């Protein structure tokens with residue numbers, strides 16, 4: 001029946017148009033609502049961000065932040081102005097060239113190996129070449145002239161470590177069935193360090209290639225925990241500004257936003273109330289150092305621990321430097337402060353076996369209060385064509401030799417050996433500290449930063465340029481660490497320095513006298529501080545300190561890294 005079919009067609013069409021126009025309206029309505037929702041969410045997000053910024057930094061602090069940021073941008077634009085840019089780049093290039101001349105030996109006498117020798121060298125030749133390389137002109141760490149850097153436990157221990165390397169040169173803990181001894185040693189190292197830091201039942205840890213990796217892993221674990229348990233996708237962590245820069249590296253690598261909290265005079269400890277204000281739902285980790293690298297100051301870990309418990313947040317304590325000294329301070333007869341797992345809020349600790357544990361370089365541990373926290377740092381790949389793959393930290397293959405060297409060091413030293421070393425090292429640090437505080441020749445111009453309890457003594461000056469002191473000490477063959485914000489230098493005492501500590505104090509007295517004399521002469525000649533010939537540290541930090549935007553320093557530092565790879 002054609003009629004009725006026509007009717008049904010037209011009915012169907014009417015219905016369809018009606019439906020589609022209704023759909024159109026609905027769609028329009030939906031779009032409108034959607035747009036409003038998106039806008040509201042956007043508004044909410046920025047209101048929230050603004051709210052937490054104001055809560056965290058206060059109105060005054062926020063104004064300073066905006067001011068500093070604007071200065072950075074404006075100075076950045078200034079640096080890119082055509083005339084300025086070429087001038088700055090020429091100067092950077094010059095500085096890098098100077099650096100290169102210092103670091104990379106040149107001249108007719110220098111042999112360079114930049115392609116594989118066609119025929120392998122005879123053993124004797126290799127040995128002679130190694131001898132020559134070890135003897136290259138250098139700052140004499142052997143005579144205790146270098147702050148930090150060389151943390152060894154004496155010649156006897158070095159020999160034992162070398163023997164341990166020899167036995168395990170090919171070992172790789174990634175194959176525990178092939179190298180069961182290495183697995184056993186690694187597990188025992190972690191257990192020994194856990195007990196040193198008073199870890200509770202159920203605590204766990206892993207070994208890593210150094211303090212930086214330990215810190216990276218602790219940050220990763222906290223980030224994963226917050227993501228999996230609370231759905232945090234824009235993680236933030238709160239650091240004392242003096243915390244080791246490895247935390248900032250973790251921020252960059254793992255996309256964790258970083259809040260820095262000032263550590264002001266006279267204590268130079270992190271201000272816990274400021275940390276508290278910065279906490280928001282995106283916070284994944286609080287951090288304290290015991291002690292920190294710049295000033296050797298132990299943060300208020302008890303205060304941080306209470307805060308962490310109240311806010312149910314993880315707290316990492318960086319004991320990379322404190323390593324085997326800080327847990328033994330009391331036993332060695334020195335004053336100490338609470339810092340370890342006995343504080344209930346502490347959830348992870350990094351401890352470098354390769355610092356005051358005297359293990360070979362490339363060795364550290366990271367400890368967790370619970371096994372769950374450790375699991376958050378594991379990497380597992382279940383469907384890789386190469387097989388089911390599981391590794392605890394960043395590295396894949398790892399040198400079993402280093403583990404053997406570390407294990408040998410720990411058991412050879414034993415608790416008494418480390419207490420003895422603590423006695424010597426912290427004792428020497430105290431000697432330097434009292435000299436600066438009490439020797440009139442030093443006390444007039446130098447000031448100790450805070451009250452250091454471990455092995456680092458930092459000092460600054462309100463009367464002379466502290467970097468001139470650093471340069472003056474360099475001329476006398478010492479390598480001290482230059483610090484910034486505020487300008488200061490520090491000595492990290494190691495066993496080799498213990499034997500040279502009187503010489504160090506004597507040279508410091510002389511240097512202060514020389515710098516003071518030079519400044520006096522300059523003022524007498526009416527020249528003032530400007531125009532003085534500066535040493536390396538004074539020149540670098542003098543300029544860097546005054547820059548609102550450090551991009552020039554960044555370029556310089558990149559050039560430095562490039563230089564390290566010039567053959």
Ligand SMILES: *Cc1c(COP(=O)(O)O)cnc(C)c1O
Pocket residue numbers: 210211212213244246289291292293318320321352364
């Ligand atoms: C040395 C140190 C670290 C880690 O440094 P690595 O060179 O990676 O071992 C971390 N924190 C502090 C306070 C340190 O002194």
Ligand SMILES: *[C@@H]1O[C@H](CO)[C@@H](O)[C@H](O)[C@H]1NC(C)=O
Pocket residue numbers: 064065068
């Ligand atoms: C802002 O800049 C001032 C002056 O340069 C500096 O002293 C201060 O530390 C900066 N503040 C922050 C939070 O970066």
Ligand SMILES: *[C@@H]1O[C@H](CO)[C@@H](O)[C@H](O)[C@H]1NC(C)=O
Pocket residue numbers: 069072073074075076077079080549550551
């Ligand atoms: C600092 O200066 C550099 C170089 O001019 C620029 O690229 C960078 O954006 C500046 N930093 C800020 C925060 O503006």
Ligand SMILES: *[C@@H]1O[C@H](CO)[C@@H](O)[C@H](O)[C@H]1NC(C)=O
Pocket residue numbers: 186189207208209210353362363364365395398399402403406407
């Ligand atoms: C020692 O160093 C190796 C290589 O970096 C690392 O894989 C291992 O876990 C470390 N062991 C200890 C005990 O620190």
